[in-house]
Amino acid sequence: VSYIVQTTADFEKCLFSEKQHIMLQNQVVCAIFRFNSARKKRLKKPLFCLVQILKVLLQGFDVFCQNGEETMDRIEEAVERIPADLSIYTDESVQALSDALNTLVEDLDITDVNAVLAHVREVKPYAIINCAAYTAVDKCETEEDLAFKINAIGPRNLAIAAADVDAKLIHVSTDYVFAGDAESPYMETDATAPQSAYGRTKLAGEEFVKAFAKKYFIVRTAWLYGDGHNFVKTMLRLAETRDEVGVVADQVGSPTSALELAKGIVALVETDNYGVFHGTCEGQCSWADFA
Numbered sequence: 001v002s003y004i005v006q007t008t009a010d011f012e013k014c015l016f017s018e019k020q021h022i023m024l025q026n027q028v029v030c031a032i033f034r035f036n037s038a039r040k041k042r043l044k045k046p047l048f049c050l051v052q053i054l055k056v057l058l059q060g061f062d063v064f065c066q067n068g069e070e071t072m073d074r075i076e077e078a079v080e081r082i083p084a085d086l087s088i089y090t091d092e093s094v095q096a097l098s099d100a101l102n103t104l105v106e107d108l109d110i111t112d113v114n115a116v117l118a119h120v121r122e123v124k125p126y127a128i129i130n131c132a133a134y135t136a137v138d139k140c141e142t143e144e145d146l147a148f149k150i151n152a153i154g155p156r157n158l159a160i161a162a163a164d165v166d167a168k169l170i171h172v173s174t175d176y177v178f179a180g181d182a183e184s185p186y187m188e189t190d191a192t193a194p195q196s197a198y199g200r201t202k203l204a205g206e207e208f209v210k211a212f213a214k215k216y217f218i219v220r221t222a223w224l225y226g227d228g229h230n231f232v233k234t235m236l237r238l239a240e241t242r243d244e245v246g247v248v249a250d251q252v253g254s255p256t257s258a259l260e261l262a263k264g265i266v267a268l269v270e271t272d273n274y275g276v277f278h279g280t281c282e283g284q285c286s287w288a289d290f291a
Contacts, residue, residue: 105132110154113161120161127168127269130158133202137176140197151201156208159216168215170265175222175253177203185254185284188220188276206276217268218276219261223290226258231290254280255290
């Protein structure tokens with residue numbers, strides 16, 4: 001393992017721009033995090049997990065290198081030196097490992113405390129990252145009970161389970177826990193005052209996490225875009241069929257890439273710096289400017 005990690009570090013000697021170097025470093029950090037998670041969960045093939053992740057990363061490194069061809073030759077030579085007995089593992093083994101590290105919403109009802117406890121006790125995770133939420137802000141006003149179950153009871157159950165197996169809990173929250181009338185960016189220590197059912201249920205989830213989890217990170221984010229339904233994709237879709245789109249100009253925030261948020265969570269989870277954090281990208285604009 002140390003050889004593979006050192007080999008990866010040696011790639012930093014290639015001719016990267018500063019931005020490319022940071023991108024490469026972030027990818028390697030994510031790979032090592034995945035390896036550590038597998039190791040700490042006592043999975044049978046943590047080395048194989050790391051090797052597979054690094055192979056994928058290495059295949060893309062040539063696009064960052066000015067001397068890409070020479071670098072890829074070095075990479076292929078290094079990969080060939082990985083112990084041959086790893087070849088006995090199949091694609092099914094890789095998928096099984098991936099499934100062990102990820103739980104889809106269809107697989108686990110986080111509002112069922114017994115189901116959550118059973119699953120967590122079986123998996124014994126090093127960390128739990130809760131990305132589940134009822135995020136239909138307008139519908140929360142008419143379905144607050146359902147929103148409370150998902151946004152508050154769900155995190156409570158995960159916090160109970162995390163404490164039960166001494167795992168870390170990373171809970172993704174929202175800027176909706178604030179009143180939204182500040183003239184400067186909110187700080188983690190500012191008073192909360194949710195003005196909507198969505199905000200109230202998300203704040204309740206935060207309070208449950210604080211009450212039941214021993215090791216927790218609450219990460220409040222805002223204006224997310226990435227895969228799935230989001231403002232960016234909505235604007236792109238509307239632009240295909242309309243000449244003009246009306247967007248509010250009196251709401252200001254910090255558009256945040258889901259990928260960048262994920263990187264921030266990865267950076268936090270390997271620390272013991274528990275507490276509440278605000279995780280957004282830099283800068284600010286109105287919804288109209290964003291559009």
